[in-house]
Amino acid sequence: MDTIKSIGYPIYFSDSLGQLANFIKQSKYSRFFILTDENTGKHCLPLLNEKLAGMENFDLIEINAGEESKDIDFCIGVWKMLIDFGADRQSLMINLGGGVVSDLGGFAASTFKRGIDFVHVPTTLLSQVDASVGGKTGIDIDSIKNIIGTFTQPKAVFIEYDFLKTLPARQILSGLAEMLKHGLICDSGYWSLLKASDLKKPAPELVYYSVEIKNKVVIEDPKEMGIRKSLNFGHTVGHAVETYSLLNDGGKALSHGEAVAIGMICESFLSHKKAGLSADELEEIVNVISGLYPKYSISEDIFAELYTYMQKDKKNQNGKINCTLLTQIGQYSIDHVCTEDELYESLKYYTKIQYATFR
Amino acid sequence: MDTIKSIGYPIYFSDSLGQLANFIKQSKYSRFFILTDENTGKHCLPLLNEKLAGMENFDLIEINAGEESKDIDFCIGVWKMLIDFGADRQSLMINLGGGVVSDLGGFAASTFKRGIDFVHVPTTLLSQVDASVGGKTGIDIDSIKNIIGTFTQPKAVFIEYDFLKTLPARQILSGLAEMLKHGLICDSGYWSLLKASDLKKPAPELVYYSVEIKNKVVIEDPKEMGIRKSLNFGHTVGHAVETYSLLNDGGKALSHGEAVAIGMICESFLSHKKAGLSADELEEIVNVISGLYPKYSISEDIFAELYTYMQKDKKNQNGKINCTLLTQIGQYSIDHVCTEDELYESLKYYTKIQYATFR
Numbered sequence A, B: 001m002d003t004i005k006s007i008g009y010p011i012y013f014s015d016s017l018g019q020l021a022n023f024i025k026q027s028k029y030s031r032f033f034i035l036t037d038e039n040t041g042k043h044c045l046p047l048l049n050e051k052l053a054g055m056e057n058f059d060l061i062e063i064n065a066g067e068e069s070k071d072i073d074f075c076i077g078v079w080k081m082l083i084d085f086g087a088d089r090q091s092l093m094i095n096l097g098g099g100v101v102s103d104l105g106g107f108a109a110s111t112f113k114r115g116i117d118f119v120h121v122p123t124t125l126l127s128q129v130d131a132s133v134g135g136k137t138g139i140d141i142d143s144i145k146n147i148i149g150t151f152t153q154p155k156a157v158f159i160e161y162d163f164l165k166t167l168p169a170r171q172i173l174s175g176l177a178e179m180l181k182h183g184l185i186c187d188s189g190y191w192s193l194l195k196a197s198d199l200k201k202p203a204p205e206l207v208y209y210s211v212e213i214k215n216k217v218v219i220e221d222p223k224e225m226g227i228r229k230s231l232n233f234g235h236t237v238g239h240a241v242e243t244y245s246l247l248n249d250g251g252k253a254l255s256h257g258e259a260v261a262i263g264m265i266c267e268s269f270l271s272h273k274k275a276g277l278s279a280d281e282l283e284e285i286v287n288v289i290s291g292l293y294p295k296y297s298i299s300e301d302i303f304a305e306l307y308t309y310m311q312k313d314k315k316n317q318n319g320k321i322n323c324t325l326l327t328q329i330g331q332y333s334i335d336h337v338c339t340e341d342e343l344y345e346s347l348k349y350y351t352k353i354q355y356a357t358f359r
Helices: A016-026 A038-043 A045-051 A072-084 A099-111 A125-131 A161-166 A169-186 A188-195 A204-220 A227-232 A235-248 A256-274 A279-292 A300-311 A340-352 B016-026 B038-043 B045-051 B072-084 B099-111 B125-131 B161-166 B169-186 B188-195 B204-220 B227-232 B235-248 B256-274 B279-292 B300-311 B340-352
Strands: A010-012 A031-037 A058-063 A091-097 A117-122 A139-141 A144-148 A321-328 A331-338 B010-012 B031-037 B058-063 B091-097 B117-122 B139-141 B144-148 B321-328 B331-338
Touching: A010 A016, A016 A045, A016 A117, A031 A038, A031 A045, A031 A099, A038 A045, A038 A058, A038 A091, A058 A072, A058 A099, A072 A099, A072 A139, A072 B139, A072 B144, A091 A099, A099 A117, A099 A125, A099 A139, A099 B099, A117 A125, A125 A169, A125 A204, A139 B072, A144 A235, A144 B072, A161 A204, A169 A188, A169 A204, A169 A227, A169 A256, A169 A279, A169 A321, A169 A331, A188 A204, A204 A227, A227 A235, A227 A321, A227 A331, A235 A256, A235 A300, A235 A321, A235 A340, A256 A279, A256 A321, A256 A331, A256 A340, A300 A340, A331 A340, B010 B016, B016 B045, B016 B117, B031 B038, B031 B045, B031 B099, B038 B045, B038 B058, B038 B091, B058 B072, B058 B099, B072 B099, B072 B139, B091 B099, B099 B117, B099 B125, B099 B139, B117 B125, B125 B169, B125 B204, B144 B235, B161 B204, B169 B188, B169 B204, B169 B227, B169 B256, B169 B279, B169 B321, B169 B331, B188 B204, B204 B227, B227 B235, B227 B321, B227 B331, B235 B256, B235 B300, B235 B321, B235 B340, B256 B279, B256 B321, B256 B331, B256 B340, B300 B340, B331 B340
Parallel strands: A031 A058, A031 A091, A091 A117, B031 B058, B031 B091, B091 B117
Antiparallel strands: A139 A144, A321 A331, B139 B144, B321 B331
C-alpha cells in the first residue's frame, strides 16, 4: 500500500508512526501539542510515545471522549490551553484520536492565531476512512453538527492499522458505514468486494481502498461545490437521526456510522423512488446493512423533529432539503430536493424493515 | 480615485454604496445579513437602506459598539442568529461598521457552515484604512486581541467617504495612527504629505493612498510570512497598552489608534536604539504624534503587566518578543527581538515626553 497523495499532503499507510517521528524530526516547529481523548490517551498514546522517545517540547491536551466534546465550549477550552501553554504560530497540533479529535483539533488549529499547522493520526476506523481525509474541520453549536468549521488541509495524515485491533465491534461498524457508502456512490466493484469480505475485521486493503476513493473525490472538489456532495449520501437523514439520538438517548446514543446506516437505507429508498435505483439493488443494499447493524426504533411521533434537524443541514439551499441519491450501485446523483412527505415516507420504509436484532 | 484591486476582490472608492447595490443586484446570493453595531445602525444603515430600497431578503444582526463585542461569546451569538435566521451556504454577510464589525463579521462568516461570502462596508477611518483590507478576520478570548481568526478575503470592499463626515474627532485620530504608520514604514513622501495636511479632517486622497499602501503590502504577503510584518510597527507595545486600558479604564479606554500612537513612539525609540533610526527622525516622529494625541499615563508599576501581554503577541516565536522597527522614515525592518529591559526603557522614554495635553 503506497502513500496516497492528497491536496498538498501525504497520507501514510506503512510504518505510519515511524513516518510521524521522521516528520517531526525533519520539521522546524517550535512546539508540539498532542490532542487526545481519554481513550486514545490510554490506548494509543503509549505507542506514539515509544516512537517519539527522546523528543522534547510535547504538551498534551486531553478532552472527554464523545461527540459532546465537539461543542464550541470545549473548543474554547482547547484555545485557552494553547494560550496558557504559550503556543506560537510555529507550533504543530497532532490530532491523535477519532473524528471528534480531528474535527475539533483541526478547527482549533486552523483558527488559532489565524492558523497553525496540524496533522492527523486517526485511531478509529471511521476517522481513518473519513474525517482524516479531505480538509474539513468542524465543531457543533446546540448539537448542530459541524455548523462551524473551515476547509483547511492537514500537513500529513498517518494511518496506523494497528490502532484498529483493539477497537470494540461497534466502533468498527461505525467506520464501516462510510466504507459501504464509498462503494455505493463510486465503485460497485469495491461494494462487491466489501460484500464478500469479513466486515467484522476489515482488512488493511479495504481501509486503503476507501481512503483512495474518498481522496479522489475531495481532490476533484475540495470545497464541496459539486462531486464532493456525493459523500453526503446517507447523511441528510443520518445526521438528523444522529442529532436526535444524541439529544435523547444519553449514553446509548447511536454512533455516527449507525446513524448513517439508517440514513443510507432511507436515502436508498428515495433513490429508488426518485433517481432510478432498481428495486433489486434497493433490496441488496437493505439486506447488507440490516445484516450488519442493529435496528433503531423511530416512532412516527418524532418525524417532525427529525425534519427540523434536516432543515438545518448545511447542504440545503433556500430552505429546501437537498439529498445525494443513487441512480444505481456505484453511481451517485446530487442535488435532489426531497419534500417533507417523501422524507417521512423514507423513514416509514425504514421502520418496516425486518431486522435480525432490535435495540 | 480608481477602484483598487486586491487579492481577488475590488475596493471601491467612488459611489461605493451604489456599487454595493449593483453588486447585490448582480449576485446570486439566497439571503443577505447586515451586521451592524448600535452606532452604524443609527448613522449609516439609513443611507444603505436608501440605496437598497426595494430589495428583499435582508436580515439585520446588531451588536453593541466596542471591542468587548469581539469576544468569542458575541461571536457565538452571531452564529446562533445565523442559525435561527436559517442562513444557508449561499448567504452573504454585509459587515457595516468599524473594525470590530468587520473582524467579527468576517470571522463568523468565514467559519459558518465552513464559510459563507462576506463584504465590508467600513464606516470608520480606522476600518477604511486598516481592517477592511487584507483578509484578516479575528475575535478575542480573555481580552487577547485577534487570538482566534482566519485569513479569508472578502468578496468586495466599499469605502464610502461620506461616512467619515459625522465621526467624532477621537475616531478620526484612531484611524490616523494607521495612516501615519503607513507613511513611516513604506513611504516617506506620504509621511511628508500627511505632516503638511489638515489631519483633523483627512482628505479623501489621503485615505486612498493609505489603502493603496496597505493593499500593496498584503498582496505581496497575504499570510504574514515576511513583508506584511511591517504593518505591525507600533503594535507590539500598542496592543499591550490597548489590552491594559481595555481591562482597567472602563468607558475611558484608549482607542486602537491612541494605543498604536503610544506603541509607535516606543518602537521608534527602539528603532533608534537598535535599527539605525536617526535621533532627528525619532524627534520628528515624536513631535508629530505628541502634537496630535493626548498623553496616557503609564506608571512603572504596570510595566510587568504590559510585558505579559506582549508575551502573548501572535508575532512572537519561541517566547521571544519580536518587533518591526524603522531604519529610517519610510523604511521598516522586521524580526527584531527586544528584551524585557529594552521594552521597559522604551516605555520609560514614552512617559518622559512633554505633551501639550494630559489625560
